[in-house]
Amino acid sequence: MPGASKARPLGNALAELRITAELSSAAAAENLEIGEGNLCDIECGTVQASTQLLANMARLYHASPLLVVKAYLADRRV
Secondary structure, three states: OOOOOOOOOOOOHHHHHHHHOOOOHHHHHHHHOOOHHHHHHHHHOOOOOOHHHHHHHHHHHOOOHHHHHHHHHHHHHO
16 A cells, blocks of 8 residues: 555564564463463453563563563553
């Protein structure tokens, strides 16, 4: 579509961190020991994540825990 905006969809801050870490959703889910569908639901903000899972995401994504929590909360607000 000509002139269509390429703005990021809302509710994807955690997914952006994962992509920046160059991980597919399947690889991230496997490393986090959760289902890929569960990871997608967390990234979309429709399912809650435990603090332990958020800490594991920070380690896996090579991001600060604070950044992961901020991304998680941003996704939950959308």
